[in-house]
Amino acid sequence: MSTLITSLAQATENAAKAEAFTISPIGLVIMILAIGGMCSLLGWCVYKVVTVPHPEEHLHTQADITPPDEIEERQ
Amino acid sequence: MSEIQRPKESWGTRVGVILAVTGSAVGLGNFLRFPGLLAEYGGTFMIPYIIAFLILGLPIAFSEWALGRFGGRYGYNSTPGVFRAVGKRSHLASYLATLGPVIPILIYTFYVFIEAWCLGYAWKYAFGTMPNPDGIKDFFASFTGASENGILFQDPLNNALIFLAVCFVLNFFLIYRGLSKGIELFCKIAMPTLVLCAVIILIRVLSLGSNPDFPDRSLIDGLGYMWNPKWDLLLSGDIWLDAAGQIFFSLSVGFGIIITYSSYLKPNDDISLSAITAAAGNGFTEVVLGGMIVVPSAIYFLGPETMSDPAVNGSSFNLGFVALPAVFDAMPWGNFFGFLFFFLLFLAAATSSISMLQPAIAFLEEALGLGRRASCAILGFITISGTFIVIYFTQDFAALATLDTWIATVGIYILATIQVLMFGFVLGIRKGQEEIDRGAEIRLPRIIPYIVTIVCPVYLITVFGYWVVTNLILDDSITNQIKNSLPVQITIGMILLTIIFIILVISEAVRRWDRKDKSLKGAEL
Numbered sequence: 001m002s003t004l005i006t007s008l009a010q011a012t013e014n015a016a017k018a019e020a021f022t023i024s025p026i027g028l029v030i031m032i033l034a035i036g037g038m039c040s041l042l043g044w045c046v047y048k049v050v051t052v053p054h055p056e057e058h059l060h061t062q063a064d065i066t067p068p069d070e071i072e073e074r075q
Numbered sequence: 076m077s078e079i080q081r082p083k084e085s086w087g088t089r090v091g092v093i094l095a096v097t098g099s100a101v102g103l104g105n106f107l108r109f110p111g112l113l114a115e116y117g118g119t120f121m122i123p124y125i126i127a128f129l130i131l132g133l134p135i136a137f138s139e140w141a142l143g144r145f146g147g148r149y150g151y152n153s154t155p156g157v158f159r160a161v162g163k164r165s166h167l168a169s170y171l172a173t174l175g176p177v178i179p180i181l182i183y184t185f186y187v188f189i190e191a192w193c194l195g196y197a198w199k200y201a202f203g204t205m206p207n208p209d210g211i212k213d214f215f216a217s218f219t220g221a222s223e224n225g226i227l228f229q230d231p232l233n234n235a236l237i238f239l240a241v242c243f244v245l246n247f248f249l250i251y252r253g254l255s256k257g258i259e260l261f262c263k264i265a266m267p268t269l270v271l272c273a274v275i276i277l278i279r280v281l282s283l284g285s286n287p288d289f290p291d292r293s294l295i296d297g298l299g300y301m302w303n304p305k306w307d308l309l310l311s312g313d314i315w316l317d318a319a320g321q322i323f324f325s326l327s328v329g330f331g332i333i334i335t336y337s338s339y340l341k342p343n344d345d346i347s348l349s350a351i352t353a354a355a356g357n358g359f360t361e362v363v364l365g366g367m368i369v370v371p372s373a374i375y376f377l378g379p380e381t382m383s384d385p386a387v388n389g390s391s392f393n394l395g396f397v398a399l400p401a402v403f404d405a406m407p408w409g410n411f412f413g414f415l416f417f418f419l420l421f422l423a424a425a426t427s428s429i430s431m432l433q434p435a436i437a438f439l440e441e442a443l444g445l446g447r448r449a450s451c452a453i454l455g456f457i458t459i460s461g462t463f464i465v466i467y468f469t470q471d472f473a474a475l476a477t478l479d480t481w482i483a484t485v486g487i488y489i490l491a492t493i494q495v496l497m498f499g500f501v502l503g504i505r506k507g508q509e510e511i512d513r514g515a516e517i518r519l520p521r522i523i524p525y526i527v528t529i530v531c532p533v534y535l536i537t538v539f540g541y542w543v544v545t546n547l548i549l550d551d552s553i554t555n556q557i558k559n560s561l562p563v564q565i566t567i568g569m570i571l572l573t574i575i576f577i578i579l580v581i582s583e584a585v586r587r588w589d590r591k592d593k594s595l596k597g598a599e600l
Contacts, residue, residue: 021379023299030118031302035363037125042359045352049093052348052516 084152084254085339091259093352096336098262098426100327100357101269103189106420107391109361110301110369112321114382116314117305123318131534132322133354134526135491137519138498139328140346141510143337145502152338153438154331155581159588161502166585168501170578174490175331176438177577179431180454181482181570182330184461185475186431187246190424191239192219192396193417198238200403200414208401215396220469224562227466239466243459245425250432251451254339258429265422272419273364276412280372292378297371300379312541319538324483326357327430329491335434343514351517360423368416373398376405392472395420432458438577442584457573464569468562477566480553488539492532499528 023031086092113120146157154175162168195218199205206214218234220227227236249257285293308314323329337346373381373394381398403413432454439450468474498507504524511519546553556563 021296021299021303021374023295024303027118027299027303030121030304031298034118034121034125034302035367038355038358038362042352042355045348045355048348048517049090049352 085341087255087259089344089349091255091263092336092340093349093356094262094266095258095426095430096327096333096349096353097356097360098266098423099332099336099430100325100353100427101266101360102186102325102327102423102427103193103391103395103420104321104324105357105361106273106365106369106423107395109321109325109365111391111394112317113301113366114370116308116317118302119304119306119309120314120318122309123315124321127315127318127322128354128358130526130530131319132326132328133351134523134531135328135495136326136333136350136354137347137511137523138495138507138527138531139333140337140350141507142494142498142502143334144340144342144344144346145510146334147338147340148342151441152335153434153441154334155438155584156441156588157334157338158497159585161497164588164592168497169581169585171493171497172331173574173577173581174486174493175334176435176580177570177573178330178482178486178490179332179434180457181461181478181486181573183428183431183458185465185478186424187242187428187458187462188235188239188465188475190242190421190428191235193421193424194242195235195238196396196400197414197417197421200410200417203410205400205404205410205413208404211397211400219396219472220466221472222470224468224470227469236466239462242425242428243455243462246429246432247451247455249429250436251447253447254433258433261429262426265426269419269422269426270360270364272415272422273360273368276368276415276419277364279406279412280368280375283372283375286375289378292375294371294375296379297374298367300374300382301366301370312545316538316541316545319534320484323487323491325361326354327427329487329494330431331434331490332430334494335437336430338437345514345516347511347515347519348517369394369399372402372406376402438584439580442580442587444587457576461569461573464562464566468565470562473556473560473562474566477556477563478570481567481570484542485539488535488542492535492539495527495531495535499524499532504528 086095142157142161146152146160149156149160151157151160154172155169158168158172158175159165196205205211216222217226220234227234231237249261251257252260281294283294327333340346370382377398381401399416400413403409403416406412435454435457436447436450439445439453440447443450445453465474465478502510507524507527508521511523557567
């Protein structure tokens with residue numbers, strides 16, 4: 001594992017020497033994966049939030065939540 | 076103490092909850108700290124970042140949402156109350172949650188100061204009164220008081236203090252209005268505005284092309300500077316520590332905020348999709364918006380040597396408040412884009428800082444039976460006292476840095492570890508899974524509670540152990556500061572006083588809750 005990382009580091013260093021800070025192919029891949037991944041995840045979440053049907057009165061006040069203690073008390 | 080009957084609070088809409096949690100998560104770290112880390116470690120940073128996101132950030136967020144909603148069923152909204160419900164009325168459980176109110180209160184005391192800087196910068200850009208790049212370092216030092224302790228009080232109308240007062244009034248006004256009419260309404264307006272500002276700036280940055288004055292500086296160079304991997308750094312422990320810290324601070328896990336927010340949900344409201352959506356919104360803002368704006372534009376206008384400058388590299392403050400004004404100065408329509416950027420930073424900071432007040436308000440209300448006005452007054456006194464120490468000891472930001480180290484780093488690791496242990500070993504894996512699944516609109520992998528119970532504590536303790544070894548054992552600068560620096564000693568004294576105060580309030584709360592439980596049992600008999 002460390003040999004692989006060292007080799008990759010050397011390759012990256014050589015590429016950096018050759019072309020200053022121009023984005024390398026692997027840098028481009030990482031950028032596209034990171035940005036694409038986050039956009040896809042958010043897009044999927046928003047799609048689910050918008051499309052999944054939920055009851056009209058989905059959120060209520062706490063006043064109509066009966067704590068377990070009160071349920072026991074009533075019984 | 077007679078209990079004041081107060082109306083129970085709740086969220087108005089489901090989108091409102093998600094935007095409020097996202098607003099709590101999206102902050103200065105998304106636009107300043109994350110780009111700085113990406114520039115430091117290159118694209119390699121995304122590997123530990125994604126791993127920390129998947130096996131640390133998201134699972135802990137699920138556990139916090141589940142714990143909070145569970146406690147809300149019993150009428151508790153604060154971490155000590157929620158832990159009492161989870162721990163079956165155990166006193167120890169409530170005391171274990173001491174850091175729940177402590178962390179957001181103390182982070183607020185310095186975060187609101189930085190929020191004021193953002194508002195001040197936005198104001199100065201809006202009215203065209205920002206100094207030129209040659210004077211920006213001196214301006215930053217005088218505006219924030221970084222040059223000398225107590226200097227802010229010599230001319231309070233011409234530095235960050237006036238903006239601090241505005242931020243305090245705004246934050247407490249929103250908190251006083253309550254959950255739905257305050258926090259939720261503000262986040263519904265602020266979050267879309269923030270994204271709109273960021274998208275406008277992003278479009279401007281992505282259309283930069285090559286710099287005509289400096290052919291060796293282009294947008295592509297800026298992107299390369301950030302995203303080209305530096306594989307050798309992957310073997311360093313620092314990159315893993317920074318990635319875990321970034322995920323923590325960015326997602327607002329380990330703050331006690333999500334527990335309070337989710338406690339206002341109904342027992343059958345979805346938490347799985349809401350938690351992922353809030354985390355995804357934060358990730359999008361961080362990686363896509365924050366990651367693509369700051370560093371590429373700094374490289375384009377100022378050159379890569381700016382990022383290598385020790386004054387900028389490794390300091391989010393200098394990157395944001397010293398380097399970026401030079402970028403906006405060089406940019407056509409610089410005042411407009413400068414205003415947009417610092418206004419979006421202000422909105423990001425404001426949505427986060429109001430979320431830090433709500434856990435303490437909820438705690439004071441349910442622990443002491445106070446009304447909103449009284450709890451706001453007590454919290455106002457505590458936070459103003461804490462912020463006074465931060466704004467007095469501004470030289471090298473000694474007080475701010477001490478709070479950042481002991482509360483925003485050490486504190487959140489400890490609280491997060493306690494939270495995952497409560498979820499895994501007190502609530503239990505089976506019950507935890509049931510809690511996450513109840514009302515879920517998406518089915519989460521069955522492995523999540525196991526990750527929370529086994530992987531998260533090991534990961535947290537390992538990373539925290541590494542921090543202790545590298546910062547307290549191998550490096551004696553922090554311990555030397557405690558021994559020799561009066562501002563650091565006073566700040567640590569403030570931290571201890573706050574902890575003692577919260578423990579005293581918990582002891583009173585536990586007595587009240589016990590009396591209430593006994594009276595219910597008596598009625599039952």
